[in-house]
Amino acid sequence: MNLNDLIKNIKNKNSFLCIGLDVDLQKIPKHLLELEDPIFTFNKGIIDATHQLAVAYKPNIAFYEAYGTKGWRALEKTINYLNQNHPEIFTIADAKRGDIGNTSSRYAKVFFEDLDFDSVTVTPYMGRDSVEPFLAFENKHTILLTLTSNIGAFDFQTQKINEKELYKIVLETSKSWRNSENLMYVVGATKAEYLKEIRKIVPDSFLLIPGVGAQGGSLVEVCKYGITKDIGLLINSSRGIIYASNGTDFAEAAAIEAEKIQQKMKQILETL
Amino acid sequence: MNLNDLIKNIKNKNSFLCIGLDVDLQKIPKHLLELEDPIFTFNKGIIDATHQLAVAYKPNIAFYEAYGTKGWRALEKTINYLNQNHPEIFTIADAKRGDIGNTSSRYAKVFFEDLDFDSVTVTPYMGRDSVEPFLAFENKHTILLTLTSNIGAFDFQTQKINEKELYKIVLETSKSWRNSENLMYVVGATKAEYLKEIRKIVPDSFLLIPGVGAQGGSLVEVCKYGITKDIGLLINSSRGIIYASNGTDFAEAAAIEAEKIQQKMKQILETL
Numbered sequence: 001m002n003l004n005d006l007i008k009n010i011k012n013k014n015s016f017l018c019i020g021l022d023v024d025l026q027k028i029p030k031h032l033l034e035l036e037d038p039i040f041t042f043n044k045g046i047i048d049a050t051h052q053l054a055v056a057y058k059p060n061i062a063f064y065e066a067y068g069t070k071g072w073r074a075l076e077k078t079i080n081y082l083n084q085n086h087p088e089i090f091t092i093a094d095a096k097r098g099d100i101g102n103t104s105s106r107y108a109k110v111f112f113e114d115l116d117f118d119s120v121t122v123t124p125y126m127g128r129d130s131v132e133p134f135l136a137f138e139n140k141h142t143i144l145l146t147l148t149s150n151i152g153a154f155d156f157q158t159q160k161i162n163e164k165e166l167y168k169i170v171l172e173t174s175k176s177w178r179n180s181e182n183l184m185y186v187v188g189a190t191k192a193e194y195l196k197e198i199r200k201i202v203p204d205s206f207l208l209i210p211g212v213g214a215q216g217g218s219l220v221e222v223c224k225y226g227i228t229k230d231i232g233l234l235i236n237s238s239r240g241i242i243y244a245s246n247g248t249d250f251a252e253a254a255a256i257e258a259e260k261i262q263q264k265m266k267q268i269l270e271t272l
Numbered sequence: 273m274n275l276n277d278l279i280k281n282i283k284n285k286n287s288f289l290c291i292g293l294d295v296d297l298q299k300i301p302k303h304l305l306e307l308e309d310p311i312f313t314f315n316k317g318i319i320d321a322t323h324q325l326a327v328a329y330k331p332n333i334a335f336y337e338a339y340g341t342k343g344w345r346a347l348e349k350t351i352n353y354l355n356q357n358h359p360e361i362f363t364i365a366d367a368k369r370g371d372i373g374n375t376s377s378r379y380a381k382v383f384f385e386d387l388d389f390d391s392v393t394v395t396p397y398m399g400r401d402s403v404e405p406f407l408a409f410e411n412k413h414t415i416l417l418t419l420t421s422n423i424g425a426f427d428f429q430t431q432k433i434n435e436k437e438l439y440k441i442v443l444e445t446s447k448s449w450r451n452s453e454n455l456m457y458v459v460g461a462t463k464a465e466y467l468k469e470i471r472k473i474v475p476d477s478f479l480l481i482p483g484v485g486a487q488g489g490s491l492v493e494v495c496k497y498g499i500t501k502d503i504g505l506l507i508n509s510s511r512g513i514i515y516a517s518n519g520t521d522f523a524e525a526a527a528i529e530a531e532k533i534q535q536k537m538k539q540i541l542e543t544l
Contacts (some may be wrong), residue, residue, distance in 0.1 A: 062379045063375075065361060104334075107338075109338060122426075123397050126424050148397075148402075152402050155396075155400050
């Protein structure tokens with residue numbers, strides 16, 4: 001998907017909501033466990049109920065690998081279902097991969113070609129040649145971990161190199177990489193005040209923002225510092241939406257929670 | 273596996289060789305492609321021919337994910353084969369994972385419990401709470417990316433924070449994490465001179481050293497600076513061994529290459 005289609009969809013739906021499909025068999029409704037593929041059935045229910053409220057879906061790959069070949073198959077079915085039925089949806093493989101060049105190429109092929117995701121999250125620690133294999137794919141997007149929403153972010157990401165925090169060095173350095181126009185960045189919403197600084201370095205890039213809701217970030221704060229003329233934000237919510245109910249009404253309950261966020265987004269977009 | 277068993281095996285075999293099982297269907301012998309599971313058949317051939325020369329095997333997970341559910345199944349069969357037939361072998365899932373706590377727990381469970389690997393490689397960028405879920409497993413080992421063998425290592429890893437390179441900060445910080453005795457570290461062999469500095473910070477920890485061979489590192493140099501009284505090194509070679517021949521003699525050819533390295537290791541161990 002190219003960026004213009006994503007931006008158009010955000011404006012059409014008055015939403016920049018991304019729904020995290022982090023499926024845990026211990027948390028989904030019990031009645032689904034008797035079915036042949038509970039993970040896919042759950043995802044399909046969530047997607048059918050929320051796809052008009054969200055512009056992106058983000059399965060975290062750990063939750064699928066946790067169920068071995070069955071999990072991987074459920075992931076394949078989920079991305080195929082999205083691509084076939086909702087081609088306007090921006091899909092994110094939250095994989096946090098990164099390896100030496102020829103191995104990163106393998107991961108890129110898995111997520112961009114075989115599974116046909118629009119984007120994948122990548123970790124920057126190994127530098128340029130671990131990320132550029134992902135950037136080489138046209139109309140595919142590489143979402144680089146920059147400043148994460150967990151407490152461990154302060155261990156290294158905010159440490160200063162020549163008076164400048166590592167996450168800023170990552171942002172600046174990444175702009176010089178080949179096909180850097182295919183970069184987006186992960187920025188944890190629990191650190192909204194950092195967005196001001198981040199926008200000085202990447203004024204236009206899309207930011208994927210986890211941590212609104214369960215992890216405590218504020219939507220209004222994030223938008224205040226992070227929004228651009230093309231919106232430039234994807235706000236992710238996972239548990240607060242997909243586990244709103246663990247009864248047979250799980251999909252409707254998810255839609256109600258998604259709509260609450262979408263309505264707040266609509267208000268924000270109307271004031272721009 | 274506990275460390276004593278690994279050390280005992282190193283001394284028994286006069287080897288600290290790790291063989292990287294990075295299986296690429298375009299590089300393995302053509303005659304295997306007609307079989308039902310070429311990847312596992314290839315791995316089994318390599319393992320059968322080399323297990324007396326090596327103390328560890330390291331599948332890079334990217335190469336298995338590249339083949340979807342079939343690849344994942346081949347990975348399961350490979351680790352099961354190793355655990356059932358060669359329980360003395362130290363197994364490494366080269367996955368370079370790392371995510372927020374509850375997600376890292378998922379990955380840890382996949383590699384340590386479901387697949388029953390002895391160790392997994394983990395990336396440090398997200399800090400303490402992204403790594404500690406891996407460290408919580410008894411007799412399992414977390415191999416933290418520290419200084420990698422690729423050119424991109426100079427983008428961030430060798431940048432200085434208060435006069436000290438990031439990779440050293442990673443080493444020092446990681447020592448304060450809960451169950452840090454379960455840590456090992458990845459250090460690229462192309463940077464043997466750095467090992468002297470690294471040994472000042474982690475004098476006894478095991479180091480996993482890729483990049484001897486294909487990536488140009490020297491075994492003698494690495495041992496000069498890195499070896500400890502309990503050896504403390506696992507030297508990985510992948511392509512140089514497993515793709516020594518792409519004919520029907522691939523396993524024998526792999527054994528010949530593995531033995532060349534093992535013999536050099538034996539010489540080094542005899543001079544200690």
